[in-house]
Amino acid sequence: MSDILQLLVYGLVLGSVLAMGAIGVSMIFGILRFAHFAHGDFMTLGAYLGLAFISAFGLSSWWALPAAMVGMAVVAVFIDQVLYRRIRRTQPVILLIASFGMALILRSLVQLIWGSDNQTYASGIQFPWRLDWLGGLRLKPDHLWIMLISLGLVAGVHLFLTHTRLGKAMRAMSDNMDLALISGIPAERVIMVTWVIGGALAAAAGVFLGIDTRLHPVMGWTTLLPVFAAAILGGIGRPYGAIAGGMIIGVSMEMSTLLIPAAYKPAVAFAIMVGMLILRPQGIFKGTV
Amino acid sequence: MELTGIASYLVSFLTFAGIYAVLALGLNMQWGFTGQFNIGVAGFFAVGAYTSAILTTPSSPDYLGGFGMPFLVGLAGAIIASTLLGLVVGLITARLRTDYLAIASIGIAEMVRLFVKNEGWLTNGVRGIAGIDRPMADTALASPFAYLVIVVLFVAGVYVLVERAYGSPWGRVLRAIRENEPATAAAGKSIASFRLQAFVLGSAIMGLGGGLYAHFFGFLSPEAFMPLYGTFLVWVMLIAGGSGNNRGAILGAIVVWGVWSGTALLTDLLPTEHATQAAALRVLLIGVLLQVILVLRPEGILPEKPPRLTSRKR
Numbered sequence: 001m002s003d004i005l006q007l008l009v010y011g012l013v014l015g016s017v018l019a020m021g022a023i024g025v026s027m028i029f030g031i032l033r034f035a036h037f038a039h040g041d042f043m044t045l046g047a048y049l050g051l052a053f054i055s056a057f058g059l060s061s062w063w064a065l066p067a068a069m070v071g072m073a074v075v076a077v078f079i080d081q082v083l084y085r086r087i088r089r090t091q092p093v094i095l096l097i098a099s100f101g102m103a104l105i106l107r108s109l110v111q112l113i114w115g116s117d118n119q120t121y122a123s124g125i126q127f128p129w130r131l132d133w134l135g136g137l138r139l140k141p142d143h144l145w146i147m148l149i150s151l152g153l154v155a156g157v158h159l160f161l162t163h164t165r166l167g168k169a170m171r172a173m174s175d176n177m178d179l180a181l182i183s184g185i186p187a188e189r190v191i192m193v194t195w196v197i198g199g200a201l202a203a204a205a206g207v208f209l210g211i212d213t214r215l216h217p218v219m220g221w222t223t224l225l226p227v228f229a230a231a232i233l234g235g236i237g238r239p240y241g242a243i244a245g246g247m248i249i250g251v252s253m254e255m256s257t258l259l260i261p262a263a264y265k266p267a268v269a270f271a272i273m274v275g276m277l278i279l280r281p282q283g284i285f286k287g288t289v
Numbered sequence: 290m291e292l293t294g295i296a297s298y299l300v301s302f303l304t305f306a307g308i309y310a311v312l313a314l315g316l317n318m319q320w321g322f323t324g325q326f327n328i329g330v331a332g333f334f335a336v337g338a339y340t341s342a343i344l345t346t347p348s349s350p351d352y353l354g355g356f357g358m359p360f361l362v363g364l365a366g367a368i369i370a371s372t373l374l375g376l377v378v379g380l381i382t383a384r385l386r387t388d389y390l391a392i393a394s395i396g397i398a399e400m401v402r403l404f405v406k407n408e409g410w411l412t413n414g415v416r417g418i419a420g421i422d423r424p425m426a427d428t429a430l431a432s433p434f435a436y437l438v439i440v441v442l443f444v445a446g447v448y449v450l451v452e453r454a455y456g457s458p459w460g461r462v463l464r465a466i467r468e469n470e471p472a473t474a475a476a477g478k479s480i481a482s483f484r485l486q487a488f489v490l491g492s493a494i495m496g497l498g499g500g501l502y503a504h505f506f507g508f509l510s511p512e513a514f515m516p517l518y519g520t521f522l523v524w525v526m527l528i529a530g531g532s533g534n535n536r537g538a539i540l541g542a543i544v545v546w547g548v549w550s551g552t553a554l555l556t557d558l559l560p561t562e563h564a565t566q567a568a569a570l571r572v573l574l575i576g577v578l579l580q581v582i583l584v585l586r587p588e589g590i591l592p593e594k595p596p597r598l599t600s601r602k603r
Contacts, residue, residue, distance in 0.1 A: 029388075034388065035388040035391055035392055037328075037391070037395075083580055083584070086584050087583055087584060087587075090587065092388075093324070093326060093387060093388075094583060094587065096326060096388065096391060097326075097524065097528065097579070097583065098579075098580060098583050100328060100521070100524070101521075101525075101576045101579040101580055101583075102576070102580070104518075104521055104572050104573075104575075104576045105572075105573055105576035105577065105580075107569075107572070108569035108570065108572040108573040108576065109569075109573060111565065111566065111568075111569035112566055112569045112570060112573065115565070115566075116565045116569075224395070225392075225395060225396055225399055228392045228395075229396075232389070232392065236388075261407065263403060263406070263407050264403060264407070266399060266400075266403065267400055267403060270396040270399070270400055273392070273393070273396065274381060274393065274396070277381055277382065277385060277389060277393065278381055281384075281385055281389065
């Protein structure tokens with residue numbers, strides 16, 4: 001029983017990471033109509049930007065988060081302006097190819113600048129709290145923070161989407177592009193904000209992953225498959241669905257280790273995704289097919 | 290001495306380019322003709338390579354093998370295995386937007402890699418399979434040059450096949466699906482079934498490429514594929530050469546393989562302690578090359594030229 005509870009906690013931590021990535025993937029898909037394959041490497045680059053910031057100023061690991069989010073938001077807008085904007089007018093699938101190329105460019109940049117070895121934000125072991133009233137559940141402070149901060153970020157995105165003009169414009173564009181454009185929504189600004197949010201959340205996911213495990217140039221790429229699985233599960237183009245999808249995928253991946261070798265964890269995400277594609281491709285929350 | 294060195298480099302260069310040309314032709318069937326976005330090329334490639342290796346190597350206690358089948362049987366096995374994989378993936382994704390195929394296909398490539406890495410009884414895991422012979426290994430014909438001839442013959446065979454497919458009514462339907470899906474459906478064509486056929490045929494060709502690779506390189510391991518780079522290179526080749534154009538696919542394979550090998554010559558000049566950085570630099574350059582092509586010349590070196598419709602006989 002306590003094993004299951006423990007895995008549930010790990011699952012929710014992983015789910016928080018995946019949700020941060022999947023919200024961005026889903027929003028970008030909703031606005032620009034393409035699957036953003038560089039999103040995993042946005043996570044990686046974000047995590048490393050955070051590392052660069054805290055090691056330059058000798059700060060503690062959590063300072064990596066705001067630095068990474070701001071840095072990655074800027075990088076995302078920059079990449080959109082320099083590359084994606086130029087090919088946006090052609091078919092969306094060309095953007096898909098470009099983002100695939102961008103994924104490799106970002107990863108090789110990370111390798112060139114920071115090398116290919118594992119790195120960590122802070123050395124040493126963190127002692128978990130032992131919660132006796134929960135069957136001896138062990139909870140690391142970092143894990144608690146990851147879950148709480150993602151909750152906060154999700155609430156922030158929610159407030160933005162429901163209470164600001166730009167947020168409403170974004171939802172309108174995602175629901176019905178043509179109608180939104182003829183009613184005079186500033187498309188370029190909405191797209192820019194989409195990249196700001198997508199980039200910042202990807203960076204948060206990367207920093208969480210880095211704090212939970214370690215930093216490595218392929219950390220984001222290997223997480224991309226579960227992130228996409230989460231986005232599809234929640235209904236692609238639906239940011240709220242992405243949160244549910246992230247949690248379901250995260251918990252399933254961790255729980256699966258009770259039954260199958262841990263090496264096959266990504267296979268669980270993949271299996272859920274394939275099952276979803278067969279049974280209900282529009283996702284739980286009816287996204288864009 | 291100098292001359293034979295260059296000659297043997299050239300033979301090896303052309304053989305690799307030929308193997309990549311097979312992969313690019315397979316991808317052209319899926320992406321260039323039909324507009325299906327498969328970025329799991331490495332998965333189909335690996336399945337083909339491992340199937341052929343397992344069928345042809347002598348027995349070993351470490352992994353399943355010892356069938357000792359001839360080269361051509363190995364290649365046939367490679368084609369069958371990748372066809373089956375293509376069929377499974379195609380059946381799931383043929384009805385969906387191509388973005389879903391793209392996402393599912395990285396999943397497939399990843400699953401194949403995980404499987405190869407973890408199921409040591411079948412594939413010898415990370416230690417890999419060594420000693421995969423070239424065809425006619427005991428005869429004088431086992432030279433690298435003879436293998437180049439074999440690869441060229443296969444490239445030519447595949448080229449003739451896909452070129453005929455392109456000009457046929459079947460190929461016309463594929464292009465129609467790519468250009469305008471609703472109109473093709475309105476004309477009474479089953480989109481899903483044509484997509485599935487093109488996808489499976491393309492996968493089979495990639496499997497053949499994998500088999501050819503296994504017998505040329507002689508050693509397979511999950512990391513030797515550099516799965517992502519394999520997929521990525523094939524994509525850059527097809528887009529640089531001109532997607533939709535089969536000659537473009539072959540030309541792209543030779544040119545991009547030349548650029549890729551050329552960057553290797555350059556980065557070899559760097560001191561060895563920077564070896565990993567050098568590899569990253571090469572990927573970076575190829576990535577930038579792709580973006581430049583996409584922005585400046587998205588139609589590639591040899592743009593697609595659909596066959597002119599012959600005027601109807603009166």
